Amino acid sequence: MPDFYERVYEIVALIPRGRVTTYGAIASALGAARSSRLVGIAMNHSHLTHPHLPAHRVVNRSGLLTGKHHFTSVPMQELLESEGILVIDDCVVDFSEVFWQPQ
DNA sequence: CACTTGACGAGCT
DNA sequence: TAGCTCGCCAAGT
Numbered sequence A: 001m002p003d004f005y006e007r008v009y010e011i012v013a014l015i016p017r018g019r020v021t022t023y024g025a026i027a028s029a030l031g032a033a034r035s036s037r038l039v040g041i042a043m044n045h046s047h048l049t050h051p052h053l054p055a056h057r058v059v060n061r062s063g064l065l066t067g068k069h070h071f072t073s074v075p076m077q078e079l080l081e082s083e084g085i086l087v088i089d090d091c092v093v094d095f096s097e098v099f100w101q102p103q
Numbered sequence B: 001c002a003c004t005t006g007a008c009g010a011g012c013t
Numbered sequence C: 001t002a003g004c005t006c007g008c009c010a011a012g013t
Helices: A004-012 A023-029 A036-049 A076-081
Strands: none
Touching: A004 A023, A004 A036, A023 A036
């Protein structure tokens, strides 16, 4: 069984283009439903260990771009909109429509 | 080594 | 409806 972090990165890497998922959904998929914060911490470090990861496709449960301040080079909103995901006021539009449940 | 701080979220008041 | 508490645990101070 791989490290928790590795499994988080594994799932994030599976998120289809133009779709998003949540920290809690990832935690649940790993069997650690109450450890959603750990997913956030994992993502916080992902830019160092796994720079290629589509971290912009991970938002909080209400579709809010809580991690946007960690995207210094290219704005998170710009990355999402380039994939066809509308973002208004730091919030994903039609969040339930583009939500992707980790499998 | 002890304490604080989070890319979170569910449940309670 | 909105705010508060707690679980979770890696990292930083």
